[in-house]
Amino acid sequence: MTNLFDQNRNYVLGDPELEIIGDRDKLAQWRHKRTGPAFYKLGRKIVYRGADLNAWAEANRVDPRKGANG
Numbered sequence: 524m525t526n527l528f529d530q531n532r533n534y535v536l537g538d539p540e541l542e543i544i545g546d547r548d549k550l551a552q553w554r555h556k557r558t559g560p561a562f563y564k565l566g567r568k569i570v571y572r573g574a575d576l577n578a579w580a581e582a583n584r585v586d587p588r589k590g591a592n593g
Contacts, residue, residue: 529582536569545581588592 527532527543534541541550544560553559554569560579563570 526577528576530577532573534571549592
């Protein structure tokens with residue numbers, strides 16, 4: 524697995540690295556729907572761990588060579 528994010532770093536809204544998966548509004552929609560990457564809500568601050576972002580990205584990886592069923 525290739526890491527898109529630094530495994531040991533925490534990311535907060537506004538960090539430009541988060542733009543790779545979505546803008547602030549998209550991340551808010553995913554949090555509301557509980558469909559995006561895992562996050563911490565500390566008061567009003569949203570924090571994403573790099574390890575969680577990498578795990579979510581890997582789970583959403585599409586390999587076109589495997590076809591629709593695999």
